[in-house]
Amino acid sequence: MSTLAQLPLDVTFAPIKEADVSREMTTRYMQDMLDFAEVDVVIVGAGPAGLSAAYEFTKHPEIKVALIEASVAPGGGAWVGGQLFTPMVVRKPAHLLLDDLNIQYDEKEHYVVLKHAGLFTATILAKVLASSNVKLFNATSVEDLIIRNEVVTGVVTNWALVTKAHGTQSCMDPQVMEAKVVISSCGHDGPFGATGVRRLAELGMIEKLQGMRALDMTAAEDAVVAKTQEIVPGMIVTGMEVAEAYGTARMGPTFGAMLLSGRKAAVLALQKIQKHKSV
Numbered sequence: 001m002s003t004l005a006q007l008p009l010d011v012t013f014a015p016i017k018e019a020d021v022s023r024e025m026t027t028r029y030m031q032d033m034l035d036f037a038e039v040d041v042v043i044v045g046a047g048p049a050g051l052s053a054a055y056e057f058t059k060h061p062e063i064k065v066a067l068i069e070a071s072v073a074p075g076g077g078a079w080v081g082g083q084l085f086t087p088m089v090v091r092k093p094a095h096l097l098l099d100d101l102n103i104q105y106d107e108k109e110h111y112v113v114l115k116h117a118g119l120f121t122a123t124i125l126a127k128v129l130a131s132s133n134v135k136l137f138n139a140t141s142v143e144d145l146i147i148r149n150e151v152v153t154g155v156v157t158n159w160a161l162v163t164k165a166h167g168t169q170s171c172m173d174p175q176v177m178e179a180k181v182v183i184s185s186c187g188h189d190g191p192f193g194a195t196g197v198r199r200l201a202e203l204g205m206i207e208k209l210q211g212m213r214a215l216d217m218t219a220a221e222d223a224v225v226a227k228t229q230e231i232v233p234g235m236i237v238t239g240m241e242v243a244e245a246y247g248t249a250r251m252g253p254t255f256g257a258m259l260l261s262g263r264k265a266a267v268l269a270l271q272k273i274q275k276h277k278s279v
Ligand code: 48N
Pocket: 044, 045, 046, 047, 048, 049, 050, 068, 069, 070, 071, 074, 075, 076, 077, 078, 140, 141, 142, 143, 185, 186, 187, 188, 189, 192, 193, 194, 195, 196, 238, 239, 240, 241, 250, 251, 252, 253, 254, 255, 258
């Protein structure tokens, strides 16, 4: 029998040793930790901006990327459109990234509407997970940065549940991951909002955060993409973390800037790595 259609409804699974299941998971995860202890790029945060950056890297299999997400479920704010309504609005020309992903949408003159935000998130996540060079470490948080001579050279990680429970035990020390470039896409919201730029401000490496301004869709999306950049040597900021860092307006329930900001962050990181290689 070789297809699901041929499979009877009642089946008998072959016997299995429980320890084998543990060994399969443990060996693969530990191998990933060994293989990704040093990477070309770490992306912190797998919301729409981080996922769009990760998707761009799937087109460059020679670049090793670790995508780190504190939640068990990646996606950030991109599982709903706004106020928990599920359709997603993406303003043109960001629809071209949806075309690249072969995602269907309703087309209007200046924007498109996906029937469910999850259609974007599940599709782009599937592409990232299927890639040979981007590894997702979910349920893992970036607790701090590695900084050498004023240059960001990696991240400090821990299990996200440990990060949230540091007050309960001492010495739950973290892990580390070295990188040529860190892309910070930590968003503006929730318990981990903007953690990358908040840490830079605490360390005095950037001015205090400007904080995102009130909502102005038309101005906000252009500004977030325009200000997606290397905020300090070694770290590129993207997505709504840009608004927190530079005080641009928020855009509310429209996602085009997240998609193109993430893509821009990846291209800037690639240029940085290629420049680094050519010297
Ligand atoms: O969705 P977010 O929060 O962030 P973005 O920038 O990818 O997209 C923003 C978008 O969802 C909006 O907020 C929309 C456009 N609304 C705008 C508005 O005006 O209201 O995703 C960030 C992800 C989350 O999944 C976090 O869990 C994760 O990053 N994260 C982290 N993961 C690991 N370590 C950390 N330190 C960390 N900080 C955040």
